[in-house]
Amino acid sequence: MWRKLVCGLVLVAFVGLQFAQSLTCFSCNSPQSCQSPSSQVCNNATANATGDWLRSIHSDVLDTAGSNSFKCMNLTYFIAANSSKMAEILGCFHQSIPVCSLTLNATNSASWAKNCKTCDWDNCNRNPAGTFSKSTVTMIASVLALLLAKLRL
Numbered sequence: 001m002w003r004k005l006v007c008g009l010v011l012v013a014f015v016g017l018q019f020a021q022s023l024t025c026f027s028c029n030s031p032q033s034c035q036s037p038s039s040q041v042c043n044n045a046t047a048n049a050t051g052d053w054l055r056s057i058h059s060d061v062l063d064t065a066g067s068n069s070f071k072c073m074n075l076t077y078f079i080a081a082n083s084s085k086m087a088e089i090l091g092c093f094h095q096s097i098p099v100c101s102l103t104l105n106a107t108n109s110a111s112w113a114k115n116c117k118t119c120d121w122d123n124c125n126r127n128p129a130g131t132f133s134k135s136t137v138t139m140i141a142s143v144l145a146l147l148l149a150k151l152r153l
């Protein structure tokens with residue numbers, strides 16, 4: 001009985017640990033810096049910095065004083081005719097800002113096309129190849145807990 005309880009608690013600890021930690025996103029603010037982005041923990045300061053950058057090329061970014069709801073984003077603007085990247089940003093943002101629906105300033109809106117993705121798990125805002133998602137970690141933890149329970153019985 002106690003062994004099953006301990007195995008269950010270990011499983012809960014593995015799964016719960018991912019939710020207890022803060023969201024971490026890749027961060028960069030130009031096509032050059034996005035070649036090798038850094039990693040940042042989301043908080044009001046990092047999300048506000050992203051909002052400031054968004055205001056530099058968009059006309060309708062909401063001013064968010066602060067929140068505890070963050071997401072990661074990957075926003076790239078390019079010239080459709082030749083796929084040349086004009087602007088790129090990866091980072092944390094306040095969930096209340098509709099990043100993928102923002103309106104470009106009139107200067108750039110005619111010739112730029114957009115590729116935008118948002119997500120809400122660690123380091124999800126870059127090419128996901130070679131990274132573990134939350135579901136992968138949960139599946140591995142479940143299999144390990146099951147194996148431990150079977151071996152102990």
